[in-house]
Amino acid sequence: MAKANRNHVGTLRTLGYFYRFTWRHNKRYPLYLVLSILLKAVVPFPNIMFPKYIIDELIGGKSIEKLVLYTALLIGSNLVISSLLSVCNHLLQFINMRTNKLLDFVIINKAMAMDYEHIENASVLNMSEKATSSMKWGTWGMYGVTSKTVEILAGIITLAGLGYVFSTVEWWIVALVLLFVASNMYFGAKLSEANHRFWGKMSGYNRMFDYFRGILKDFKFGKDIRLYDASGLILSRQQESIQFNRKISGEWSSLNVKYNMLFNFLNVLQQMVLYGYFAAKVFANAITIGSFTMYIAAASALKDSIENVFGETLRLREQAKYLAEFVRFAELEDVKPRGQEALPAERDFVIEFRKVSFKYPGSSEMILKDFSITIPFGQKLSVVGMNGAGKTTFIKLLTRLYDPTEGQILLNGVDIRTIELAEYEKLFSVVFQDFAIFAFSMKENIQMTMGDQAEKLQEVIDKAGLTSVVETLDKGVDTAVYKYFDEDGVEFSGGETQKIALARSLYKDAPVVVLDEPTAALDPIAEYEIYNRFNEIISGKTAVYISHRLSSCRFCDVIAVFHQGRLIQYGSHDELMLEPEGKYAEMFNAQAQYYVDEGTAQAG
Numbered sequence: 001m002a003k004a005n006r007n008h009v010g011t012l013r014t015l016g017y018f019y020r021f022t023w024r025h026n027k028r029y030p031l032y033l034v035l036s037i038l039l040k041a042v043v044p045f046p047n048i049m050f051p052k053y054i055i056d057e058l059i060g061g062k063s064i065e066k067l068v069l070y071t072a073l074l075i076g077s078n079l080v081i082s083s084l085l086s087v088c089n090h091l092l093q094f095i096n097m098r099t100n101k102l103l104d105f106v107i108i109n110k111a112m113a114m115d116y117e118h119i120e121n122a123s124v125l126n127m128s129e130k131a132t133s134s135m136k137w138g139t140w141g142m143y144g145v146t147s148k149t150v151e152i153l154a155g156i157i158t159l160a161g162l163g164y165v166f167s168t169v170e171w172w173i174v175a176l177v178l179l180f181v182a183s184n185m186y187f188g189a190k191l192s193e194a195n196h197r198f199w200g201k202m203s204g205y206n207r208m209f210d211y212f213r214g215i216l217k218d219f220k221f222g223k224d225i226r227l228y229d230a231s232g233l234i235l236s237r238q239q240e241s242i243q244f245n246r247k248i249s250g251e252w253s254s255l256n257v258k259y260n261m262l263f264n265f266l267n268v269l270q271q272m273v274l275y276g277y278f279a280a281k282v283f284a285n286a287i288t289i290g291s292f293t294m295y296i297a298a299a300s301a302l303k304d305s306i307e308n309v310f311g312e313t314l315r316l317r318e319q320a321k322y323l324a325e326f327v328r329f330a331e332l333e334d335v336k337p338r339g340q341e342a343l344p345a346e347r348d349f350v351i352e353f354r355k356v357s358f359k360y361p362g363s364s365e366m367i368l369k370d371f372s373i374t375i376p377f378g379q380k381l382s383v384v385g386m387n388g389a390g391k392t393t394f395i396k397l398l399t400r401l402y403d404p405t406e407g408q409i410l411l412n413g414v415d416i417r418t419i420e421l422a423e424y425e426k427l428f429s430v431v432f433q434d435f436a437i438f439a440f441s442m443k444e445n446i447q448m449t450m451g452d453q454a455e456k457l458q459e460v461i462d463k464a465g466l467t468s469v470v471e472t473l474d475k476g477v478d479t480a481v482y483k484y485f486d487e488d489g490v491e492f493s494g495g496e497t498q499k500i501a502l503a504r505s506l507y508k509d510a511p512v513v514v515l516d517e518p519t520a521a522l523d524p525i526a527e528y529e530i531y532n533r534f535n536e537i538i539s540g541k542t543a544v545y546i547s548h549r550l551s552s553c554r555f556c557d558v559i560a561v562f563h564q565g566r567l568i569q570y571g572s573h574d575e576l577m578l579e580p581e582g583k584y585a586e587m588f589n590a591q592a593q594y595y596v597d598e599g600t601a602q603a604g
């Protein structure tokens, strides 16, 4: 279970993360932010102050010069402030847009670099879904954070100015406005909490929905969906998620409607109180008509500002709750030590599993149990066993996708956990059973980011038996794999993609080659050719080879037989066949018998 999974990330820490991130990538962010805040803060004042002078002048002195001056000041100040503000907003928007893109990369990079065990953990996958959707919530990511920050801080400055305007009237009117806003805020907080709870409920179902939508876009699933009539199952799961979505959305919107009605009622009540109070002051000759308009405008600005400050604070807090999921995912701790030591200087690597046991995180069952094995440099080790015996898990430990629960794995006597992970990973060329072929060109799939060496590329294509395939392609190795992005892309056969994966591992040219069922999808001739040239293909490297086809173990120096997580036999083919009661002989004879039976049947 991921450690950071349960960690709470507070509002300030979340916002701090986003402000710091933006500032790190654009040093002008604080400048534009401050300018926007100051400009936004003064926006209401020309419309509060100048109409008072204009109205009082119209009713009283009627001086044309003064009227022209006040009107020019009213229009001019509005024009200057709004123009400067829109320039600042534009600059901030540009920064926010760029920041959001960079934040997307944070998620992508995290997903690619985090501990492998997180990838096999459903709660981390949920966290990653929440992190992605948190950026899309409301006003998208940094746009929302910036605009709310501007609204809040500008609102506070405006309030200080309005405080000055109201210093001439009774303060209880301000207290009353505050009371109204406080009640708005209280209900707003309740609504925000409810909204967040709804969102949490939705994310698991969204992931399920995305999974099924992904399946429909992936050609790979097309055949099984049709032949096994999986569509019924898929549709019923999707239906389930749509129904759940509908139910939650219904509850969600009815709650929002109720709250909105309440907010409207409170606002109307507040307006009535304000107008009544200032009209009474005019009747009592305590203020002029101009001052009446000023106070009404100021009171309305006061209400707007207080509401804006509190409302935007609530909304920022709410957005921060969503964005906290982003921070949690981005700061998700890797549990696996990265190691600091360099690789041992001696390049003839000897790998030793010493009293190793392993269980998957969150599981109580030991999948591999207290086994020891040494793989000398250049050895060809075959790992065999029944389904679920733990063979692939053995490879995951060897390649440090997981670390042993008990015991140690040593490289030339050094615990591999102390060796720098990235360096250690360079030692392995691996073809997993469920290898990944990407929608890149064939050449990119083989070379990945390991340099562009034409001769070496041709060599591995030959070794993997891909030459004849490449020759039939118009664009040769530049042919796109799959049709996702290129209409001329090719849907290679299972065997051909396995050969591409093999070519990729050979291109890496690492000292240890690990092949997990590397010929499972190959035709008998291609398989024969690979076996025949196995020594040439591996050429002096250490090789760990998993196969259910036991006849292929013969060219390995030594065979390790796993059964129910235990290493039960170890030796060469001939040695193991001398143990007639042993698992190896049992499995080998069962497979050989099949060929003998088939031969006899055909002869008869």
Ligand SMILES: Nc1ncnc2c1ncn2[C@@H]1O[C@H](COP(=O)(O)OP(=O)(O)OP(=O)(O)O)[C@@H](O)[C@H]1O
Pocket (backbone or CB within 6 Å): 120, 360, 363, 367, 385, 386, 387, 388, 389, 390, 391, 392, 393, 394, 433
């Ligand atoms: N991420 C995981 N979490 C929990 N259990 C797992 C995980 N991966 C594999 N297992 C379990 O570990 C056991 C060993 O799996 P493993 O893939 O190592 O077997 P295998 O010998 O390679 O099998 P096969 O021959 O079928 O490929 C199985 O019971 C499997 O269900």
